[in-house]
Amino acid sequence: MMGRGRFDVLVLGAAILAGLLKVGGAAWAQSPTPSPVSDDAVNRVAKKLYCPVCENVPLDACDTPACVQWKEEIRAMLGEGRSEPEILAFFASRYGMRVLAVPPPRGIELGVWLIPAVGLPAAALWLALRLARWRRGTPAPETAAEVLPDEAAQALDRWARENW
Amino acid sequence: MRDGRRWGVWVGLGLAMAFLVLLGWAFIERGRTAPTRGPAPDFTLPLYEGYDGGLGISEFRLRDWRGRVVVLNFWASWCKPCEEEAALLESLWRSYRDRGVIFVGVDYLDAPSAALAYLRRFQITYPNGPDVGTRISRLYRITGVPETFVVDPKGEVVFYKAAPIRPGELEGILDSLLAPRN
């Protein structure tokens, strides 16, 4: 991976599928000195963040050097007594909305929620109205059954209808 | 009523076409690579405190430095290969700053404390700042770090490398850009 002598996000994509990427031995190992903030507390926050280096992998499952660093940052912030919303807001302001697992329902990000929230009930309403109209309506004029050309066609027709 | 249904189909077709256009556009966007020639995209980079390179600014706006040669370097403190070029970049800055070349470090997806520690460790003095919201790195379509762009006085990208800079690589370009035109 380091063959080209650089940190390549594209190649990373494949590696991160594994959930973990190890560069050397030490970079990804947990800090040996026990910290007052537990790994679990860090992971609880990290679960809600997505580091752009590993797209679509939650931060808690990603161990690239960048992600390890982010997790240490979370640990430090938790150690300073900062709350989870504060930490999330900090990461969002610094690295962009994309680091949040789900966009907050405001601004441009509203669209992701708005369309399902409005569109789906609207579609349901439309369906109900259609059904009501359909119920009142008269059946379509009976279309003449197609004349089947030969015995083989008739047999096929019967087989398809009776066996299925 | 039948016409109404047909109308629905055409709306569906229209939406499908619009989606296809977006899909094609996204595909083209994905295929585009870093600007290696032509105008360098403009950006504003807020600088880390004390890292204005003596320019007396708090944020670096590329457009304001038209007429100067700008070396744009994308890096991160968690990036091992970046360390290979850090000292070299600093020494180049020191030797070229008096001739009007500006070095700018764009810090990609980095924790502030780790970034500052990295800057101190390599005694970096040229302007550096965080890429807030990864906007600059997306403008330059970087695929990783380090990546280096050289922008000439006319604001055009004249050099691009997606790997650590090696000794002797930048000098030639900088010298030729600085040479008085005949």
Add this chain to the structure above:
Amino acid sequence: MEAALGQGILMLAWGLGAAGTALAFWAGFRHRPVWGEVARRIALVMAPLLSGLVLLLVVALVQDDFRLVYVAQVSRRTQPLFLKVTALWGGQNGSLLFWSWLMSLFLFVAMARPRRIPGDLLPYVTGTLLLTQTFFLTLNLFFANPFEVFLAPPADGRGLNPLLRHPGMIVHPPLLYLGFVGFTVPYAFAVAALLAGRRDDLWLALIRRWALVAWLFLSLGLLVGARWAYDVLGWGGYWGWDPVENAALLPWLTATAFLHSVMVQERRGMLKVWSALLIILTYALVILGTFITRTGVIASVHAFARSAIGPPFLIYVALVLVGSLALLAWRWDLLRAENRIESWLSRETFFLLNNWLFLAIAFAIFWGTFYPMFSELLFNEKLTVGPPYYDQVTGPMFAALYGLMGVIPFVRWRRTPGVALGPALGSGALAATGMAALAWGLGVRQPWALLGFALCAFAGWGTLLDYGLGVRARRRATGEAWPVALARLVRRHPRRYGGYLVHLGVVLIGIGVVGSRFYPQETQRTLGLGESLTFGGYRLVYQGIRQYVPAAEPDVTVTEAWVQVYDAHGRPLASLYPYVLQYESGESLTPPALRATLKEDLYLLLSGWTEGGNRATFKVFINPLVSWIWIGGLVLILGTLVAVWPAPLPAPQRLPVGQPVREQPAVP
């Protein structure tokens, strides 16, 4: 040698495919059945040609013929033989050839028995299938050629991507491809019926089984994919709402809607346009999903390497979507309903509701998957739409589907007298309440989880009750013993009871999903040798660690920890060996060690070590009820097999007009 031969055969197949496509459509439009027959025979030739190509590539892989670029990309000398063969679908170009090959097999099976295709549809079916085949051959020949050669071949290859060396990943793509390719056949029939202007619905009757077979493979592909993610990726889950997972789920949802709508069409002559639309949509989603997976348009962890297949694929997506929708609009009047809804409380209304829910779920997932793309293009804002969105938006709709599943066995076509529903719904409500009470007793407190379990019980009860009533009725009529009555009942009505068996499988999956989604526990702890951690009623003791290079795969270093698991009373339960694979290429994998029970999975990861292994960091997940997902998956497959088992088409000469068709043979 292989390369030249391969190129030659590929060109021949491509030429034949293109000519056959043109010929078939021409024969259809001009009513020249003889030329249609010629096109059909051309279609039959595809399977042997592509089998030859696949064989050539496999031979090249096995013989380490690194003159071929593809072989060097996905294989290496030390690769075990088995993995050399499966490397056939381990890279872009090979997997596209593999895809073409599967397509040609489907083509062969579909076209080998022309008696099963009405004469006026035959040329169009042939043409549409050959068009698809030719499209993939175009990719194989011009854009992703697996027979490209090096001018100067390397001494050894790069080897197969580590992620693809797991058995799950070896079977997952072929199953998914089979599902994807399988939908080409129903799609071809739909296009043919629209082109031929058939007023009747025979074509819909003919494709039901094809759709069900494709659906079976797609379901299998999704299940195996989920299992693979669970066993290999090491993040503790089986479904992450990744864009590529979503891309495979979308056609599954529309296909499931189709399997239901087609019943309404069959029994009541309604929803013909709708069914045709669903098949078109399913196929379009298959192609779209393949496009986004293979061109990396949507950022995903699954992304293939960038390649040249994007533009032709995009054109094909556009052709399929716009062409088919326009065709449907043109033929709209032919497919008008023969009947109308008579009552709100009727099976057709419920099926419409079911279809609406499936489509709404599909739309919500589509929207979440593509919204980041829209947002980046139109507003220059990169976003992530992660699991919380999908859980919150689709969760209630999935729940509603479970509600429908519990009711539907008792709702009749046309209209249902209220009294007929009473006892069934009453007992169902009782079962649901009982389940909720049981869950409460076991400590479940989240309202949504309680509702989820209750709905699963409601759906399961309704389905079982229908089985019970059927068996009882049969026993009354025949006096057979219970097991005999059950077996004969299912054999008599394979579609109904196979379908309900699928419902039971889905209920079990639902239980697993609710349990594991609402009550996962996890912790991460660093232990010294001999130290232990206590979590969720287990005590885990770190016993040791070792490192080795396996002889079969010299490019990987395995670091394996030994953890002894005890229960709360100190009784030993299991020895678990989580490990980390570090590849020379820099990639690595952390497969979990699992102790699975029906109650919960203990899922253990080794996520790091320091001081030469004296201290190691473990991630422990406790995932309740996950096993039920896999059990439910097996039930679902069994049910589909019951429903899909074919009856032979009787020879026409033995069928004097007016006489009933022979009794359907037994389901083995």
